[in-house]
Amino acid sequence: MSLIRVPxxxxxxxxxxxxxxxxxxxxxxxxxxxxxxxxxxxxxxLGVLATDTGASTQTLGLMPTLTQLGYAxxxxxxxxxxxxxxxxxxxxxxxxxxxxxxxxAAFSPSVAPxxxxxxxMGLAASxxxxxxxxxxxxxxxxxxxxxxxxxMTGLLLGILLSRVVSGFAAEHxxxxxxxxxxxxxxxxxxxxxxxFLPRFAPTTQLPYGALLGSLLQLWRNHPALRRxxxxxxxxxxxxxxxxxxxxxxxxxAPFHLGxxxxxxxxxxxxxxALAAPIIGRLADRHGAHAITQLGAVIAAISFxxxxxxxxxxxxLQMAWLVVGVVGFDLGFQASLIAHQxxxxxxxxxxxxxxxxxxxxxxxxxMALGAALGSVLLAQWGWxxxxxxxxxxxxxxxxxxxxxxx
Numbered sequence: 001m002s003l004i005r006v007p008x009x010x011x012x013x014x015x016x017x018x019x020x021x022x023x024x025x026x027x028x029x030x031x032x033x034x035x036x037x038x039x040x041x042x043x044x045x046l047g048v049l050a051t052d053t054g055a056s057t058q059t060l061g062l063m064p065t066l067t068q069l070g071y072a073x074x075x076x077x078x079x080x081x082x083x084x085x086x087x088x089x090x091x092x093x094x095x096x097x098x099x100x101x102x103x104x105a106a107f108s109p110s111v112a113p114x115x116x117x118x119x120x121m122g123l124a125a126s127x128x129x130x131x132x133x134x135x136x137x138x139x140x141x142x143x144x145x146x147x148x149x150x151x152m153t154g155l156l157l158g159i160l161l162s163r164v165v166s167g168f169a170a171e172h173x174x175x176x177x178x179x180x181x182x183x184x185x186x187x188x189x190x191x192x193x194x195x196f197l198p199r200f201a202p203t204t205q206l207p208y209g210a211l212l213g214s215l216l217q218l219w220r221n222h223p224a225l226r227r228x229x230x231x232x233x234x235x236x237x238x239x240x241x242x243x244x245x246x247x248x249x250x251x252x253a254p255f256h257l258g259x260x261x262x263x264x265x266x267x268x269x270x271x272x273a274l275a276a277p278i279i280g281r282l283a284d285r286h287g288a289h290a291i292t293q294l295g296a297v298i299a300a301i302s303f304x305x306x307x308x309x310x311x312x313x314x315x316l317q318m319a320w321l322v323v324g325v326v327g328f329d330l331g332f333q334a335s336l337i338a339h340q341x342x343x344x345x346x347x348x349x350x351x352x353x354x355x356x357x358x359x360x361x362x363x364x365x366m367a368l369g370a371a372l373g374s375v376l377l378a379q380w381g382w383x384x385x386x387x388x389x390x391x392x393x394x395x396x397x398x399x400x401x402x403x404x405x
Contacts, residue, residue: 028135029154034189035128036155037162039067044167045175047251055111061374063118064244065367070122072363075129075356080211082130082352087200091127095190098124102183106176129359133351136344145284145341152337203349222346228339229358233365234396238389239332240366241373245385265325279334288338293400295335300393302327307386
């Protein structure tokens with residue numbers, strides 16, 4: 001894919017232009033997608049890793065847990081710097097660190113350093129969340145939902161297709177070669193971003209400590225932010241619990257499917273990701289609050305339906321799972337895009353920090369979901385994982401429907 005030079009941005013706080021070129025949106029979406037993909041490469045490889053390393057399911061379940069926890073920590077401690085410094089510099093530093101951590105994973109001699117590399121991957125991959133508020137800043141207010149939705153399509157496609165790529169590659173060339181190949185691809189992305197990413201002037205002069213402290217102030221001052229963060233975190237618990245256990249469940253009895261098949265379920269999720277721009281337009285037209293509730297309902301129904309899979313005829317099980325994956329991915333993405341549209345309107349000068357609060361909350365929920373999902377699958381099976389996901393999606397719906405006095 002060729003990258004087109006985007007215009008220089010002289011002031012991040014300046015009002016957006018009357019329009020935003022599709023080529024600029026494409027560059028932002030590509031960068032967000034390739035960055036976020038790094039968080040999920042390990043998930044469909046867990047079955048292969050268990051066979052190769054001899055580690056237990058619960059131990060290897062720490063890989064997605066640590067990666068998502070690292071992502072949350074990376075957003076919390078570094079994304080606010082995008083309001084204080086040039087986001088371009090911040091992104092390029094993180095890309096370099098991500099290349100190093102992927103290479104470290106490829107050459108890990110045992111599970112312990114692989115877990116450390118997983119945490120580092122998450123920390124560095126958080127540059128994807130430095131790109132999203134940049135898109136919101138560039139977009140005119142009337143188009144913000146559509147533009148954020150398009151960039152999120154790139155990000156979500158990167159997340160979902162990463163499972164397809166890593167699942168196929170791990171089965172055919174091994175997990176080490178997969179991590180090394182991703183490191184090379186990320187290095188190429190870094191060169192492209194260095195050449196084409198615009199510069200952004202800071203919107204605040206707060207010292208770093210005060211900048212982090214302002215996250216708590218934003219949380220206290222804006223009930224809409226608290227509701228968005230809590231609801232998305234609850235959805236993240238179920239989303240991650242299912243995705244982090246699906247490959248392990250399919251790898252074992254009665255399916256005995258390889259990592260390539262497990263990773264291919266990312267294609268089903270990718271189909272849902274294509275709806276992100278449409279969701280953004282619906283949020284612009286009908287209000288983001290309604291879309292957050294619709295997303296939670298769709299996710300809850302999909303999670304509940306997937307619990308029935310073991311009792312269906314064998315010839316229907318895979319198709320049923322595909323429908324469920326499309327459904328819960330669509331619901332999760334609809335709520336996320338609508339929540340982003342809501343919070344970006346709170347304070348245009350603090351979009352990096354608002355985005356940090358939302359995504360730290362969401363990925364903290366996802367880290368918790370990955371950990372709980374591994375334990376539930378090992379102890380009580382797929383029904384327990386599905387029950388957890390359904391329950392947290394319904395809890396997210398209650399948060400969105402609750403009207404404070």
